[in-house]
Amino acid sequence: MLGLERKAAVCSARTAALSLWAKRTTDLLSRPGSPLDCAKAKPTERRRRPQMSLWKRGGIWWSYIYRDGVRTGRSTGTGNRREAERIEQKFKDELNALSHQLPKLDPKMPFAVLAGKFLAEGTPKPYHRDRLKHLLPFFGAIQIGSFTKNTAASYRLYRHRQKELTEATINRDLGCLRNILFWAVDEGLLSKNPLSRMRMERERRKKRPVLSLEEEALLLPAAPSHVAPIILAALDSGLRRGELLSQDWPDIDFARELLIVTHSKTPEGECREVPMTKRLFALLWEMRQDDGPLFTYKGKRLKDLKTAWKGSIRRAGIRYLPFHYLRHTFNTRLMEAGVIREVRMALMGHSSGEDVHTTYTHVELPMKREAIRKLEEWTHQQKLNQENVRE
Incomplete structure (x- = not known):
């Protein structure tokens, strides 16, 4: 009985162990399949199979x-x-x-329908209408969404089988086709242009003959009365056919002896001033009027010279040259007279090129007058040399 009232001795080591065990946090699994160290582990992501479409x-x-x-x-x-x-x-x-309410695409539209929309709603140029005469027979029924580079290659073979053509001619056709497809992209009919990165065939340079002074002496008398002034103006000014036929009498400055180009193929050619030679000035002075087109036939502005030009070449009995080669003749004569390239480009209204600095190159009028003076001196000297050879 006395022993029962005595307090039991407690082992100090066991007490320490129990205290440590009591302070330890209880580790429990949050969910089946999770690791023991839940604090550091990332939740398991459920794998999702890609949705089949x-x-x-x-x-x-x-x-x-x-x-x-x-x-x-x-x-x-x-x-x-x-x-x-x-x-x-x-x-x-x-x-x-x-x-997203974007314009409705219509890749199944036939190219013939697209060409009609482009001519009616777009901004077609004359060369677009001319090239479409060759493009529509081949591409007319093809859907615009099915165009590929192989389609363009097939067109190239098709054109070569028709007649002998240069690669440059077919490049112009395909360039027109690509422009119309870009217009379709802008109008929301196509998501992208399938021919945007189409490579054109490399064009080879061809020989461009120059009209000699002997041929000029035969050509001018053989040309009709309404065509001869145009030929002389092209030889002495270097204007393009379209520029010559678009000239009006107010564009001629007789006081300063200048011909002012108001309509040109290139931006550089607009409003350029071309000094007149003595014979061109004398010709226009005899023809001068107060108003109206510069070159006419039966009182109306001329629009085409193909038939009259071919007839003039045939009656003169000289080799055939395209009318555009008169412009090349003007440039060649200036070069042989010693006129530098920049002045020739300014007189002819050529593009200044891709160099940014060439945009600021400006040829003053006195330099142009000097170039025309050199041209007249060169022409006069060549005629004298020919007369001496004949004697």
């Missing part, structure tokens, strides 16, 4: 796309998986454009 039906891949809760199904028309993926991406782009 391509399904093969009868050997053909079909695309099923959900957009704004609406399921759209469309056949890709191919059994190749990679090609089907590319076609499906185009479908997605079209649906995305529709969902």
Whole structure:
């Protein structure tokens, strides 16, 4: 009984162990499959399988796309998986454009319809209308969304089979086609131009003959009365055919003996001042009027010279040269007279090139007058040399 009233002795080591165990935090698994060290572990992410949008039906891949809760199904028309993926991406782009209220694409539009819209609503130039005469028979029924570089290559072969043409001519046709497709992209009819990075064939330089003084002496008398002044003006001013036929009498400054170009193919050619030679000044002085077009036929402005030019060449009995080569003759005569390149470019209205600094190059009028004076001296000297040879 006395022993029961005595307090039991407690082991100090066991007490220390129990105190340490009591302070330790309890580690419990938060969920099945998680590691023991929950504080450092990241939650397990559930793997998601990519949503299938391509399904093969009868050997053909079909695309099923959900957009704004609406399921759209469309056949890709191919059994190749990679090609089907590319076609499906185009479908997605079209649906995305529709969902954002972008202009409605119409890649199935025939090229003939697009050409008509371009001529009616776009800004066609005369060369667009001329090139479409060759483009429409080949591309007219083809959908604009199915154009490829191979299609352009087929057109090149088609044109070569028709007749002998230079690569430069076909390059102009394909350049016109590419411009019209760019217009379709701007109008929202195509998402991109399939011919935007089409490479053109390298053009070879060809020989450009120059009209000699002997041929000029035969050509001017053989030309009709309404064509001879135009030929002389082209030889002495270097103006293009369109520039000559667009000139009006107010554009002639007789007091300063200048011909002012008001309509040109290039921006550099607009409003340029070309000094007149003595014989051109005398010719225009005899023809002078107060108003109206400079060159006319039966009181109306001339629009074309093809027939009259060919007839003049035939009656003169000289080799055939395109009318544009009169401009090349003017440039060649200036070069042989010692006129520098920059002055020749300024007189002819050539583009200044791609160099930024050439934009600020300005040729003063006295330099142009000096160039025309050298041309007259050179022409006079050549005629004297020919007369001496004949004697």
